[in-house]
Amino acid sequence: QAKLAGKNRYYLFDSEQARNMREHHQSVEHINRALLAKEFTLYYQPKVNMRTGAIIGVEALIRWQHPEQGLLSPNRFLPFIEEHRLAVEVGDWVIDSALQQILNWQQQNIALGISINIAARHLRQVDFAAKLAAHLANYPSIAPNMLELEVLETSALGDLALVSKTLETCRDLGVGISLDDFGTGYSSLTYLKRLPTHTIKVDQSFIRDILEDPEDLAILDGVLSLAKAFGRQVIAEGVETLAHGDTLLRMGCHLAQGYGIARPMPATEVPTWLANWQPPARWLETRQ
Numbered sequence: 001q002a003k004l005a006g007k008n009r010y011y012l013f014d015s016e017q018a019r020n021m022r023e024h025h026q027s028v029e030h031i032n033r034a035l036l037a038k039e040f041t042l043y044y045q046p047k048v049n050m051r052t053g054a055i056i057g058v059e060a061l062i063r064w065q066h067p068e069q070g071l072l073s074p075n076r077f078l079p080f081i082e083e084h085r086l087a088v089e090v091g092d093w094v095i096d097s098a099l100q101q102i103l104n105w106q107q108q109n110i111a112l113g114i115s116i117n118i119a120a121r122h123l124r125q126v127d128f129a130a131k132l133a134a135h136l137a138n139y140p141s142i143a144p145n146m147l148e149l150e151v152l153e154t155s156a157l158g159d160l161a162l163v164s165k166t167l168e169t170c171r172d173l174g175v176g177i178s179l180d181d182f183g184t185g186y187s188s189l190t191y192l193k194r195l196p197t198h199t200i201k202v203d204q205s206f207i208r209d210i211l212e213d214p215e216d217l218a219i220l221d222g223v224l225s226l227a228k229a230f231g232r233q234v235i236a237e238g239v240e241t242l243a244h245g246d247t248l249l250r251m252g253c254h255l256a257q258g259y260g261i262a263r264p265m266p267a268t269e270v271p272t273w274l275a276n277w278q279p280p281a282r283w284l285e286t287r288q
């Protein structure tokens, strides 16, 4: 048994551990190969203003089109490369693919902004902002505000100065920034104050039970006042039903994303979804 200094955890180095480590290395290899073989793809999930019906953008969510296992969701492979250099390479692929997609839609007269999820390992690269600027420079017809970064508060853990500086540079480029999964990390007021974010995304775990759980309602109410004081927008994720939307609207939270609006879809399906999107009449009636 080996105790990891400073952590209240014990690791048993046995054959299972050895096997896990082998599998881990194997996964990194596989993921690297998948990147080269262009097996990754981005799905897109709309984000809307429930009060006006406006579509405010789409979030890009990575998928692995695995030749044998079919479509794999990110939690099946991203955790393996979290601490690995490959997280940066996959992240760069995501940035370029999203910009390419914005351009592609632009050419079809569809002006649609994309938000992308940024891994901590990627965001903490000292040249992250410079590389983002270089990516944008490859697409001169794309206004930087068409791109938004979704970052986790925990990305700044232990290096708030570096991460807030990086995000300030990104913000100054004109790129949008949102704080993802808000409420699940430390929800530190210092982070909220120091990280230059435009939007707070309330984690879906607080939205799911909002119809029956008064504590979740109280949390949402608190986040809304906090956001107002800090001059940030709030978007709810995990809006699974129209009833969730009703409650959110009543609370004054207008921006939403979730299966109740649309599931993540391949890029090719987005234009049809946009053309057919009708905000539920009951939401528009809740205008206040």
Ligand code: C2E
Binding pocket: 045, 060, 061, 062, 073, 074, 075, 078, 094, 116, 117, 118, 119, 150, 180, 181, 204, 237, 238, 239, 240, 257, 258, 259, 260, 264
């Ligand atoms: P996230 O950024 O918080 O994304 C929201 C997740 O919730 C997505 O899962 C989405 O499909 C799912 N979701 C959306 N609406 C609903 C709903 O109404 N109900 C429920 N139960 N779930 C909903 P997904 O696509 O499996 O992604 C999981 C996580 O993987 C993301 O959480 C994000 O942290 C990470 N991720 C996804 N794509 C990327 C990427 O390109 N780069 C990085 N670094 N991380 C990514």
Ligand code: MG
Binding pocket: 059, 117, 150, 180
């Ligand atoms: Mg996200």
Ligand code: MG
Binding pocket: 180, 181, 201, 203, 204, 237
């Ligand atoms: Mg989230």
Ligand code: MG
Binding pocket: 181
């Ligand atoms: Mg999440």
